Amino acid sequence: MQEFTEVVLDIISSIPRGKVVTYGQVAAYADSPRSSRQVSRILHSMSESYNLPWHRVINKQGKISLTGQAGHAQKVLLEREGVVFKNNKINLSIYQWKIGENE
DNA sequence: CTGCTGACGGTTC
């Protein structure tokens, strides 16, 4: 068992292309189901310097939490990976990745 | 060390 941050980063870097995960999923897998906020915090902090697919992390609403430029960029990145946006939202039933299932 | 903040989630009203 590593640090919360370590686990989160590991998960983010393990998200398969064309799939997405929610903050709650990552937090739960990192042994902190209530730390969904920290997930976003880590992403924002680490993804700037690391090559992390932060755009594959969204909220439970299937939407992008960010607004404006950043949110738009994330949408574009996901669409490039084959993710289809439904009314500016993602169908989690299809694109939500099961952590630990398979890469 | 203390306190505040926050890409959110779940529950309650």
Add this chain to the structure above:
DNA sequence: GGAACCGCCAGCA
């Protein structure tokens, strides 16, 4: 069905 509130816990000043 939707809005509001609380909880949670790692970073950072």
